[in-house]
Amino acid sequence: MSDPVTSAVEELLEENVFPPPATASPSSTSSMLTPLITTFLGVLARVEEKVVEHLPPQAQKKFHAVDAWGSTALGLPHSGIIITCLLLLLVLGLSLYFVGIGRARGHKPLPGGKQGRARPSHVVLLGPCGAGKTALYHQLLYNTVPETVTSMVESEGILKDKDIRLVDFPGHERLRGGWKKQFLDAGKVAGVIFVVDAADFSTHKVREAAEFLYDILTHAAMDDGPPLLVACHKSDLPGAKAPARIKALLTSELERLRKTQGGAMMDGNGEEEEDRLPLGRVAVPLNLDVDAPSELTFASTNVAQQTQFGGNDAIEEDIGPLMTFISDKIGR
Template sequence: MTWAHPEGWLSQALHPSLTVIVITIAIALAVPLFLHFVLFRSSSSRTLPSFLIVGPSGAGKTSLLTLFERGSPATTHTSQTPLTVEAALPVTTTAASNRYRSSHDPSSKEHKIFLLVDTPGHGKLRHHAFENITSPQHLKGIVFLVDAANLSTGAGGPTDAGLREAAEYLHDILLMLQKRAMGTKKVPEMPLLIAANKQDLFTALPAPLVKAALEAEITKVRESRSKGLLDSGIGMGDSDMAEEKEWLGEGGEGKFEFAQMEDVGVSVTIAGGSVLGGEGPEVGKWWDWIAESL
């Protein structure tokens, strides 16, 4: 039986029978549904890159979160639980992954969307931040926000306490990142931004002095922690690797510098800015850092 015969399959397929019509309608409906539920849903459910915002209480973390999300900071209160929002780079800022893409490439816009995770700064609630570091979900970087007006060293005054608190918290985060990098499983590099907030205030330290103050105070924290470990006998085994995991930086001795963290894949950047400036927010350097990390 040839294809041109009245009973042939091609003739039957082109014949306006009820079976042919039903099959055609089913195919016409099934193909778009397949493309939508299988291809579109699978691509849209891809987890977005995220950035973790940490720092002591009162540094302005939640205000920064709302600023990045809405374009303007909102009135906030002390956070008790983590908060995750979706944000996008400003149209004037280009992500590093899009730098060499054509402006007409629609896929270039996909990488501008990211998640911001705000964590409480109170000492008893910092485990939320630590959990996000030990079990990151597409974590691209960490923003450590500090109140630059609360870091000036004095003669035992309240600013000493602010500097000590910030240094201890930052020490713990850096030590956690060091342990994570020196584990058995290879992990990607982790950039960390120290965002010196409230630069609009007269008493705020500029970014270079924030860097020097934190390095000097972390040196003191590391010395006291190392002494405590030696007194308790922790880290005194035969393995040098075990000691390095317990002591931040180069063996816990000498002056600590953020540059030491590059050996474990942690690049530290310090940049000043202001979330609630008198003349408006000044966070351009922070946006640039996020763009470089995307």
């Protein structure tokens, strides 16, 4: 069953209210326009008559008020139907405009370039070999301090009382690149904890850590991506460097790397990666507080053994910055 407006239009068609355009003499422009205008006004009158009668009484009242105002103030007959059509066209035009703007700007896609993905749920522990990632992994998950081991495969577990999966990824140079395709490009990373050995941060260690960190910071998926915490680990050992000093050393080495390597970096298989982010601003010294592509912080951590009276409080103090990072920065 058709609606009243459709029925009215069908009735108009049956009455042949839309005659073909009149043929005018080409010698006069006005002679061509006059029949068209007359036909147009006749159509408006019939449309107004047939359509308006199907409107609710309150709508008919407002329509006639607009029609009367237009005829008096503008000298425009059938102004009610004309204004209604113009408003409809305006609304349609604005709708199409804003839909187009929305598609052009869009929302920034999640890492990996796919919209509508599930909320990232992984915190990834990264860093050079021997930095203490595995010890932190066990401390965070199981509140234990394992014997020193070197991981050759990633480990994954769920943090108690948090909907977060913690991943300990191997720091070996040939293995470390795999985390990007497996987690970062897949849009799974909610945060990155980059672990360095604060007690053994020699020139060689600084260079190794900076190259790894540079590879992270210039990856395309890190642009306004997951927050990153540099954990200056083993801070309880003699000679351990403070976070501010480690930050300064890494900044200096990253500055050198961005000048010598630019956007070219290698993935875990030794192949050059594309679509690298530029790190820093042209002709301006690197400032990680400003130039990091996503939120970057530094903090001291350690997993010193519990004393008899230490209890959980003593350990919580040692890894407190990590728990704060996971709770506050990631919002779980």
